[in-house]
Amino acid sequence: QKEVEQNSGPLSVPEGAIASLNCTYSDRVSQSFFWYRQYSGKSPELIMSIYSNGDKEDGRFTAQLNKASQYVSLLIRDSQPSDSATYLCAVPTSGTYKYIFGTGTRLKVLA
Amino acid sequence: NAGVTQTPKFQVLKTGQSMTLQCAQDMNHNSMYWYRQDPGMGLRLIYYSASEGTTDKGEVPNGYNVSRLNKREFSLRLESAAPSQTSVYFCASNPTGAYSGNTIYFGEGSWLTVV
Numbered sequence: 260q261k262e263v264e265q266n267s268g269p270l271s272v273p274e275g276a277i278a279s280l281n282c283t284y285s286d287r288v289s290q291s292f293f294w295y296r297q298y299s300g301k302s303p304e305l306i307m308s309i310y311s312n313g314d315k316e317d318g319r320f321t322a323q324l325n326k327a328s329q330y331v332s333l334l335i336r337d338s339q340p341s342d343s344a345t346y347l348c349a350v351p352t353s354g355t356y357k358y359i360f361g362t363g364t365r366l367k368v369l370a
Numbered sequence: 371n372a373g374v375t376q377t378p379k380f381q382v383l384k385t386g387q388s389m390t391l392q393c394a395q396d397m398n399h400n401s402m403y404w405y406r407q408d409p410g411m412g413l414r415l416i417y418y419s420a421s422e423g424t425t426d427k428g429e430v431p432n433g434y435n436v437s438r439l440n441k442r443e444f445s446l447r448l449e450s451a452a453p454s455q456t457s458v459y460f461c462a463s464n465p466t467g468a469y470s471g472n473t474i475y476f477g478e479g480s481w482l483t484v485v
Contacts, residue, residue: 267410293473301478301479302460302476302477302478302479303413303460303476304476305473305475308473347412347413349474356401356418356420356426356464357415357418357428358403358415358464358474359415360405360412360413360414361412362410362411362412363412
């Protein structure tokens, strides 16, 4: 089992819809979780971080964390074509300095 | 504010040649990282440096060496380049390390092709 797993997609949603991206992780003691967005040919940029169970909202983005089930998700409301990118889930490995990334989910928002 | 700066941005190497990718950060961060990114493989950690003077292997260290020259700079060296090292390389930094829950900041990437 990979340490951090994501569906590679592509996930296609119509403009204005909700996009739901999921990530599962294997380290039960992980405490913090990050979502990065990466446009083609660019470097990853942080869009959300979450540390506690439940939901965290930031504008059109909502991160959801369920530590018991070991998954974290990202919801994008009112999806725009500019949201089309690859979304990477990152989980710091407990007790180390290493961040492990999922392979990313490619999102396509159709105008 | 430059953040994390990588050079060169693009490089073509012949098999067997050597080269060094340079990385510098101006955020006074303690931890620095080198990742490679390949299609379908995501970001894989090559080496990291928790603090000045220390370096450790990541998931895919074979064929690479690193130097943490000082707190700002962390270089990645390919001693004898192979076509399998064709990839996009990202340098990243973090204030105090993954255990603290801080996010990491990426450079713009270096596109390396080995022919």
